[in-house]
Amino acid sequence: MNLLKNKLSHKVLLGAWLLVSSMAGCNSKTETNQAQEEKPEATASQSEKPASEKKKTILFFGNSLTAGYGLDPAEAFPALVGEKAKAAGYDYQVVNAGSSGETTAGGKSRISWVLRKPVDVFVLELGGNDGLRGIPIKDSQKNLQAIIDTVRQKSPQAQIVLAGMQIPPNLGPDYSEQFKTMYTDLADKNKLTLIPFLLENVGGIRKLNQPDGIHPTAEGHKIVAENVWKVLEPVLQKQQL
Structure with a gap:
């Protein structure tokens, strides 16, 4: 997780999403370009759609x-x-704001930039790199809380889903247990939807x-997606009511 290979590419992708999302009613960057080049009048009409008709967004951070x-x-x-949501009949734009090597401190520093456009569901998956580095639990928890607070300030309508994480007992059983409990504590305190363990049935299994x-x-x-979908689908159901 402490590798930086994909960091730049995902920031570029995220920047593209922020540009595209300003043009309501478009499903992708390619479609937006086509609409501008071939049907400028259609682009104008789409931009006038009421907020209620805009495509909802799930952002994975x-x-x-x-x-x-x-x-x-x-x-x-x-x-x-995103494929599962589409197959189930949920019309959401999925944005991957993952950044390789990210810590909770790094996430805290870039969250405001990421949330320049509102989102409807915010999936928070951070902390693993903190655990591998032995960062004090209280610091990680403080950073995650700051991210949650920023989401609620920038996108008050967003439903926040917190992805729980566990780490090997390399740094001692006390640290590992406190790390695991950190996610439960944050979910309880902030009334968040919790994925108990993102890597359930994947972590530690060599072939996966x-x-x-x-x-x-x-x-x-694919298994991680199942873990997320079990928790996320009820959230999407409630948003349709």
């Missing part, structure tokens, strides 16, 4: 797990969750992880 390190972005769990033993393979991401 995390580290290399969210970014899909070592894989094509289409194989990463955010994209797979890349050679580094940390980042899931494409098959591993």
Whole structure:
């Protein structure tokens, strides 16, 4: 997770989303370009759509797990969750704001930039790199709380889903237990929807992880997507009511 291979590419992708999202009613950057070049009058009418008709957005904010390190972005769990949502009849735009090597401190520093446009569902997946580095739990928890507070300030309508994480007992059983409990405490305090353990049935299983033993393979991401979808689908159902 402490690798930086995909960081620049995902920031570029995120920047593209922020540009596209300013043009209401467009489903993708390609479609927006086509509308501008071929049907400028259609673009104008789309921009006048009321807010209620704009496509809702799910934003995944995390580290290399969210970014899909070592894989094509289409194989990463955010994209797979987006496919599940579409198949289930939910019309959401999925934005992958994962950044390889991200810590909670790094997430805190870039969250305001990421949320320049409002979102409807915010999936927060950070902390794993903190745990691997042995960063004090209180510091990680403080940073995550700051991110949650910023989301509620910038996108008060957003439903926040917190992805729980666990780490090996390398730094001692007390640290590992406190790290795990941190997510439950944050979810309880802020009344968030919690994914108990993002890497359930994937973490520590050699065949489902890349050679580094940390980042899931494409098959591993399919299982992670299932873990997320079980928790996320009820959230989307409530938003349709």
